[in-house]
Amino acid sequence: MTLKNKTCEPCRGGVPPLTLDAAQAMLANVPAWVLNASGTRLSRRFEFTDFATAQAFAVKVGEASDTEGHHPVLSYSWGYCEVVFYTHKIGGLHENDFIMAAKVNALG
Amino acid sequence: MTLKNKTCEPCRGGVPPLTLDAAQAMLANVPAWVLNASGTRLSRRFEFTDFATAQAFAVKVGEASDTEGHHPVLSYSWGYCEVVFYTHKIGGLHENDFIMAAKVNALG
Numbered sequence: 345m346t347l348k349n350k351t352c353e354p355c356r357g358g359v360p361p362l363t364l365d366a367a368q369a370m371l372a373n374v375p376a377w378v379l380n381a382s383g384t385r386l387s388r389r390f391e392f393t394d395f396a397t398a399q400a401f402a403v404k405v406g407e408a409s410d411t412e413g414h415h416p417v418l419s420y421s422w423g424y425c426e427v428v429f430y431t432h433k434i435g436g437l438h439e440n441d442f443i444m445a446a447k448v449n450a451l452g
Numbered sequence: 453m454t455l456k457n458k459t460c461e462p463c464r465g466g467v468p469p470l471t472l473d474a475a476q477a478m479l480a481n482v483p484a485w486v487l488n489a490s491g492t493r494l495s496r497r498f499e500f501t502d503f504a505t506a507q508a509f510a511v512k513v514g515e516a517s518d519t520e521g522h523h524p525v526l527s528y529s530w531g532y533c534e535v536v537f538y539t540h541k542i543g544g545l546h547e548n549d550f551i552m553a554a555k556v557n558a559l560g
Binding site: 395396399402403406409410415416417418419420421422 | 503504507510511514517518523524525526527528529530
């Protein structure tokens with residue numbers, strides 16, 4: 345099953361976050377996303393030609409994430425929207441973050 | 453005229469940003485907003501009890517700012533929305549930023 349068709353499983357906390365190596369390996373499945381240096385955050389910046397389109401995209405991502413119960417930080421202004429996934433309960437990345445990144449790529 | 457009823461004037465660049473003293477003086481007009489240390493950014497964090505309400509608020513702020521042609525950076529996730537005003541063309545704050553902050557307070 346491709347990543348974008350998977351469903352986020354409830355994340356209970358207590359499980360370890362993905363290691364940096366594991367996160368880097370999964371990155372190949374989500375083109376254009378980047379990891380921070382410690383491998384604890386997964387982000388992608390989308391560019392737009394105005395404010396309204398950037399906001400509409402944020403809302404589309406937000407709705408998809410609310411459906412899965414796994415929410416990014418969405419930051420946008422004129423011409424861009426940045427999406428950052430991170431799993432608070434485990435202080436790093438979970439497969440859920442990559443599933444959501446793949447779903448966002450399918451929206452873009 | 454109260455700040456919230458004013459309209460953002462086109463900002464041409466080339467005009468100096470508000471001084472830190474001037475920005476601090478204007479802060480009294482926009483309750484709950486905070487300045488960064490150098491007085492170049494004006495921000496307020498709003499708290500919510502879920503994701504959808506935070507996103508709906510971001511959109512309301514976004515629409516008001518698009519009407520004025522003066523856009524904040526909007527950052528939100530589950531339970532909060534942060535609004536940051538800054539005038540790129542002058543590298544700091546302009547009266548427009550305080551006008552928008554007052555308009556956002558009127559929405560909240």
